[in-house]
Amino acid sequence: MTVPTSRTLDVKKSENGLPALLDVDAIGISFGGLKAVDGFSLQLPTAGLFGLIGPNGAGKTTVFNLLTGVYEPDCGKIQLGSRRLIKCKPHEITAAGIARTFQNIRLFPDLTVLDNVRLAGQLHNKHGLWSTLLRTQGHRREEDVLKEKAYDLLRIFELQDRAHELASNLSYGHQRKLEIVRALATDPRVLLLDEPAAGLNPQEKILLSQSIQQIRERFQVAVLLIEHDMPLVMEICERIIVLDHGVTICKGTPSEVQNDPRVIAAYLGSGLTDD
């Protein structure tokens, strides 16, 4: 649980010899005197599926907020492909290719399902105010393509029948699903999922774990997953990073993580191990 330990772990580079798509190097942030995240590093390869776990308040969502530009890190660097992402606005980071979902669902409740997806899909639009007001042909074609793209995505996730319902009228499970669809509509290269299984029933969790793997293969996105459901994380993630009090205490394959004494101590306490 000390800083030197995490630093020695950082030496492990992205495995399989693949170049890292998302290269995060020792980012940290403090709120007042509290170091919420300290020296967090990550080398996520293309189409990799990594898990980020840790007890409540470990700083997992803060890591997401740092990666998506909601907070600006005090130190360290974030690089996506060849692009540096420090001091970028959240919308610029989304445009660069990092999309996220939220722990507490944050759909646009008074927009329809279709409009939620279209909104996310439109970030690369080229037509501005004048072509909108004059309804030029280019503008209309762009809107048509956007609509069709949104329908394609909804069809893949079997939400097309609900396209014209308000997002707030969807069931909880569908809202979670729509959040993922909406994030995918931004054409991401990295998808950050913040507790997508929270509140789902066992059946829905099985479907979710299948669809996360399908998403990765179909859209070739790298996925970073925050989740408290350990069986799900252990089953689908290639590598897992464990955070506790903002510090990375362990990195490795699911079996390595499961048997790591520091992880067990963080989750269960260390009373029984050595006396």
Add this chain to the structure above:
Amino acid sequence: MTTPQKSDHTKTSQATVSSSTPPSSTSGGAVSNTLTGLLPLAIGIAVALTLHFGLPLIVNAFYARIVMDIGIAIIMAVSLNIVNGMTGQFSIGHAGFMTLGGYLAAFITYYGSMLIWGDVKTHGGLLGPGELLFVSSCIMGGVLAAGAGYVVGLPSLRLRGDYLAIVTLGFGEIIRVVLQQTGRVINHADALKQGGLSQLIPPPVGGALGFGGVPKYTNIFWVYTILTITIVAAYRLKRSSLGRSMISIREDEIAAQAMGVNIARQKILAFVIAAFFAGVAGGLFAHESGVIISPQDAGFQRSFDYVIMTVLGGRGSITGVMLAAGILTALPEFLRDFDQYRLIVYALLLIIMMLVRPQGLFGIHEIWNMWPLRRRTTKATVNAPSQEAT
């Protein structure tokens, strides 16, 4: 490193689009597209012409005047709705933009016609030279107001809710106080020509008494033509990607950012567009007969009238806001018989409305989504995806 999978996906989406568009998307399609783009404007202008010539035959000048007032109120309310209803920012300084635009427009027509014709009477009939000067001055007023809208939009990037409301309120008050400090109106063309540029500082627009003597060009035709342009613009905005990103800011700013919406740009754009139309409406107002535009018009009272219209109409609902603006403008006039009680009745109606229907007349919907009309439209939208799927 894009993958074959991904590019396949986009290819199929393009393929489905091209197959779903009718084969007539060649030059003939382009012409018809331009026509449909202009059709709503043409209909609006036709309605404006009909009202302009038809209305005086049916009703007397008093009612014709109310119809004109309603038109101006609708322009104001629909434009304010872009900021308050669609983008979810709370602006209560809309009358400030209106008065600013109105003063510039009045300044241009008043001194412009003094320089051109040597007097400030109206010149020419419908679409005559005087009216063309008037319309272009209104547009100039709109441009000035849009500039002010940009400046007022800047604090909206940092302030939220009540705090932003106070800034916009302050803007209206600043306009009011500054206009009170202006100089006396120059009455004669000779005096204008003899005096140097120094007489323009402070601008001779009448000070606290208001800008009297402005030529009275405003008529139903121009009010309803500009009203049409405002509504078409607001509607196209609402139905487009731009409008969607504005609405997403209203719904959830953090999620909007995360989905790639440049919220700074969209907020300022909303303020600029709304202020432009308010400025143009100010020009119409300043040239209306029986009106002397004065610094008081920029104040809190008038701004709040427009806020009430947008709240009653429903946030983001263009038709709802139009209806509310029409009712709230006409109501005080028809309650005139009750004399001093009319304000009480007006206030009571507002309170009842807020208790019975706090989301506004139409909520977030347009009139065609409302009850008797709703059935047909929902049926149509249910059919839509299956048609596109083929």
